[in-house]
Amino acid sequence: MRITKLGGAVCLTLLLTACGTNSGPEASDSTGPSASSSAPEPAPAADKGPECDGNKDAKGLHLLRGGTTALPGGGKVAYAEAGADGKHRTAVLSVDEAKQTVAPGRKLTLKGHSYTVAQICTYRVVLTTPDHSGTNQGAHMAKWPTTSEGHWRLRWHVPDNGPELGAVVTDIQAGPARASISATDARRGQLAFYDDVRIGSTVEIAGKLWKVETIDTGHMNVGMSSPDFKAGYVDLRQLGDA
Structure with a gap:
């Protein structure tokens, strides 16, 4: 299964306009782009580690x-x-x-x-730096995102926007289950693009570390208007401050 994949510029547009988001101050009801039924791409080789x-x-x-x-x-x-x-x-x-x-x-x-x-x-x-100064970007977003017992669900092409920062799953594939997650700031542009993350991968968003706990690939090889269509999602579990 290959789902339409968005580049960084398109991700930025989605996040800043909150297309289809169900949270954040700019929520709207847009359904987002169409699904694709094209053949899946071969999975890239897994990272050799260490993390x-x-x-x-x-x-x-x-x-x-x-x-x-x-x-x-x-x-x-x-x-x-x-x-x-x-x-x-x-x-x-x-x-x-x-x-x-x-x-x-x-x-x-x-x-x-x-x-x-x-x-x-x-x-x-x-x-x-020699004086050890430096700022962990995103640390100021302490009140975002909203989690449920430390868990955060990101749905395919549905941005979750905070006051300044937003995150969205731009791509989900099977064999093995893997996803791409974009984090974007309205002023600073794309802060992160975690491509091909898998269950067990770690990402850093909003000054927090998150473990990829679930990747649900859904059923997206049919048209979005089909009763059989089911969008995928990624569940993240908060590990602590970055």
Whole structure:
């Protein structure tokens, strides 16, 4: 089963207009895009792990996977690609279309400022500065999202919007069950795009860590007007502060 997949720009439009969302201040009744009955794509190889590598206690600037983060001294950096060999992790960072591969402990200069790559995870990179300053982006969203006993359900193409930040499941596939989740800020653009997450994966949204607990693939190979249509969803379980 292949479901229509949205790129970052379209995700941003969906989130900011709250197409089809059932929560947040901008709710509407839009049903969203049509489903697709095209053949499923082969599943990418599973990440070799480990999930995280480096200093787990490091406090600094969080670069979320697939998103763009503003640097304190100006400019933006993206966590563009992730890599792992079973023992260690690497990440590809992109600044103004210039890419560099980094490992934990690597020192680098971005827009004239010095940083150390303190930690690399499947879902984030943590950068520290000589004075250890840095802000965990999203930490100010402490009152969002609304959860039920620490669980948060995100439905396919139905954005869940907070005062500034929103999240939406843009894609669900089977064989194995996997999904893509976008987190977007009205002012800062796309903060994260977690592509091909599976049950057990960790994501960081709104300054919190979440475990992917359930991926329901639904029944979306029929038209949305069909009585047999059932949209999929992803259940996240809160692990704690990021």
